[in-house]
Amino acid sequence: MAEFTFPTLGDIRAAAARIAPHARVTPVLRSPELDALAGAELHFKCEHLQVGGAFKFRGACNAVWSLSDEEAQRGVVTHSSGNHGAALALAARTRGIPAHIVVPEGAVAAKLANIERAGGILHRCAPTQAAREETCIRVQRDTGATLVHPYADARVMAGQGTIVPELVQQAPELAAVIAPLGGGGLASGCAIALAALKPRARLFGAEPAGAGDAFQSLQRGERVTNVVPHTICDGLRATIGEPNFALLRAHR
Template identity: 50%
Template sequence: MKDAIETHIPTYDDVLAAHARIAPYIHRTPVLTSQFMNELTGADLFFKCENFQKAGAFKVRGACNAVFGLSDDVAAKGVATHSSGNHALSLSYAAGRRGIPCHVVMPRTAPEAKKAAVRGYGGIITECEPSTTSREAVFAEVHARTGADFVHPYNDPRVIAGQATCSRELMEQVEGLEAVIAPIGGGGMVSGCCLTLSNIAPHVKIYAAEPEQADDAYRSFKAGHIIADDAPNTIADGLKVPLKENTWHFVSHHVTDILTASEQEIIDAMKLTWERMKIVMEPSCAVPLATIIKNPDVFRGKRVGVIVTGGNVDLDKLPWM
């Protein structure tokens, strides 16, 4: 089954409505700085810490916007999605707050910590093989059986508008930003950054960061059309999915560049953040810092917002152990 999401580009008015709608259910997350990181990179870095967000990830923003925007009749049948983890547990959190069912298709290889969080929030998991093909096929069965409202993890305009509230907060919290960088998989967070910044701060450059071993967004960006890998293998489990039509619109129109990092560079950046900033981030979230360290000439002397997208880590399987 192809993801049956209407191609619809959200507006900045949708962002403002989303922020008002989700305010009771999310944190306004802090922005942290590190003199060590600034000296290391030669840039002034401002880390927007969505690892401190409800459910441990930025995705609760888009999930809450979708869930609390449903009519009572539609909500009664619940919501459904497919996700490797953070969207799954975020949608489960949002559905639980509204008191409706949440059906989630997850790869059997998804981190156990994320599966446990989904179940803890009341989500009902159906497992699939770790490929886009299997994920969409299994989801088609679950969707047909339940009749639940499909909340796509990133291609849904309601989700993109919700994610855009993160960069809106960042621009209110930090003056004079010259660039923002976020991880890219399917492109929900990056699209949200594009949506916000193109409207309120069009001078700010937008960068996306991606693993070398799952670089389909990078190759899409260079080719000028979507290139989708079916089952890439990377430690950054949240970045294995391909761009879709709605997110490609924002990436192709507003992103300055996409930068990549190796598996070891991602692990090193993750460990460095744990050691120096004392914050828990998952591998996917370390990719932006890894690319900043790798490309100092791009960011040197600039004030850069870094979106730390989540902190849901399997503590028994840390990558440097």
């Protein structure tokens, strides 16, 4: 793995302050019926009420507002078929800068419409990881935009990790966190924050059985990249990122 500097709890706290004017502190809701079914007290962090409808805005917003003025003028670029692209476009709009979103052919039309409504500039490519990365490089070369990777980015991890300090305040007796796991940006940020704030709390990553690359990777002790996802959960089809896997493996 290329050298990667992981964020710290200090970076997560700085991210929380940075995104505070733009992001929401989402509520935690309870359900006695679900508690009874689970045999445990469940606390639901309602990130569907976040700006853009997903936790992705936290990381994107932190990345955008971490840029220098000179960098910001040239805009940002990412590859995404959904929530991260829309989140980055929304975050870029808060700073008045362009957001270039590389999207694969065949992406969900409603999600592409969300990106465009948020002001994102779409760049279409073939539906392969190589095509996404090559198109991002071309856009960077042509525009000077800064790459904001959907999950293998320390600024994104720190932004996603801001969920945990909120959750610890809202549910002080927290014993475990279950986080959706695709590329691993959210899980990575949560792992760092939990280790510092609630070291006895456990972190569980949830992914579809038909897209179980992270589970297989952690079981084998090496990153598995040849899983072909079969799931309707299009937001969880990403292969776990290289730095994300390294971090989650270390935090097991």
